[in-house]
Amino acid sequence: MLNLKKFMALENNDFKILSVTESLMKRHEFIPLEEIIEFSEIRGDEVEFRIKNLSKDRFISKPVKKILRYEGYQLTSYGLDALGLKALVKSGVIDAIGKQLGVGKESDIFEAINSKGTRLAVKFHRLGRTSFRQTLRKRGFVAEQSQISWLNQSKLSAEKEYSALRTLVSARVSTPKAVKCNRHIVVMSLIVGTELKFAEMEDPKSIAKEILRNVRRAYLGAKLIHSDLSEYNILIKPNGQILIIDWPQSVSIDHPNAYDNLKRDIHNIVTCFRRQSNLTIDLDNALEYVKGNVRNLTI
Numbered sequence: 311m312l313n314l315k316k317f318m319a320l321e322n323n324d325f326k327i328l329s330v331t332e333s334l335m336k337r338h339e340f341i342p343l344e345e346i347i348e349f350s351e352i353r354g355d356e357v358e359f360r361i362k363n364l365s366k367d368r369f370i371s372k373p374v375k376k377i378l379r380y381e382g383y384q385l386t387s388y389g390l391d392a393l394g395l396k397a398l399v400k401s402g403v404i405d406a407i408g409k410q411l412g413v414g415k416e417s418d419i420f421e422a423i424n425s426k427g428t429r430l431a432v433k434f435h436r437l438g439r440t441s442f443r444q445t446l447r448k449r450g451f452v453a454e455q456s457q458i459s460w461l462n463q464s465k466l467s468a469e470k471e472y473s474a475l476r477t478l479v480s481a482r483v484s485t486p487k488a489v490k491c492n493r494h495i496v497v498m499s500l501i502v503g504t505e506l507k508f509a510e511m512e513d514p515k516s517i518a519k520e521i522l523r524n525v526r527r528a529y530l531g532a533k534l535i536h537s538d539l540s541e542y543n544i545l546i547k548p549n550g551q552i553l554i555i556d557w558p559q560s561v562s563i564d565h566p567n568a569y570d571n572l573k574r575d576i577h578n579i580v581t582c583f584r585r586q587s588n589l590t591i592d593l594d595n596a597l598e599y600v601k602g603n604v605r606n607l608t609i
């Protein structure tokens with residue numbers, strides 16, 4: 311994770327160098343030092359001095375092996391963190407970062423506050439952390455495994471989650487509210503809650519119904535299928551309200567995999583309630599309910 315002390319020590323010209331490096335990554339895998347100097351419009355010796363420190367603090371990196379005939383650098387995920395956080399702080403979205411809320415398979419989540427003292431959740435998308443096979447299974451493809459492509463995929467993942475959250479809230483699906491997206495970082499409302507605790511559940515039937523009601527709203531109202539739905543992506547508040555989180559894998563209902571994804575999502579819910587609460591939910595009925603073909607769930 312990003313070292314906040316090192317982040318705080320960065321100066322404007324450091325950010326300029328990081329930002330130039332980021333934008334030149336569209337052109338090169340490793341950006342030639344001369345181009346960084348040219349586009350940053352900072353004196354060459356100053357750029358060299360700053361690059362040495364940025365590289366020592368791992369905001370940018372050189373190739374591991376000597377594969378280049380020139381001196382070249384690329385942005386690291388810490389560099390991307392620094393640029394994203396700087397933008398969010400500068401635009402007044404967040405004022406401070408607090409404790410870590412979760413380490414997901416493909417993200418790090420922290421608590422944050424804004425200037426009004428509102429608590430927020432900040433999700434850093436980090437693709438490329440899971441194994442090749444998991445990515446293949448979940449996404450159906452494996453992209454070229456370069457640093458640039460991982461950074462770009464992390465950004466795409468964040469943008470996708472952000473736009474899904476915005477659509478879902480207007481369809482009245484119970485999810486965190488999207489606040490802002492910058493690069494690979496999504497800022498959303500903080501949920502004070504826990505994972506589903508089956509052992510302590512007084513009325514598992516009404517919770518299962520509430521989950522499926524929200525899956526139905528997502529399908530009919532937002533035209534979205536979660537595609538990674540499981541008990542781990544549902545939070546419950548002390549008042550019993552459930553929230554469905556973690557939407558970067560969501561697909562539109564006319565996506566070629568839509569039906570399979572929907573069936574798998576519902577199957578996961580049906581299975582965990584059967585195993586953990588001994589509750590029988592008919593998969594076909596639940597599917598028809600979510601798709602709006604029947605009015606009621608028969609649990």
Ligand SMILES: Nc1ncnc2c1ncn2[C@@H]1O[C@H](COP(=O)(O)OP(=O)(O)O)[C@@H](O)[C@H]1O
Nearest residue numbers: 411412414415416417419431486499500501556
């Ligand atoms: N808005 C939020 N408020 C509070 N905690 C959250 C929020 N979003 C995620 N979390 C916590 O972080 C964990 C991982 O988040 P999630 O979105 O599922 O990411 P991943 O894709 O990495 O699984 C969750 O299980 C939850 O504990």
Ligand SMILES: [Mg+2]
Nearest residue numbers: 414542543556
């Ligand atoms: Mg998750």
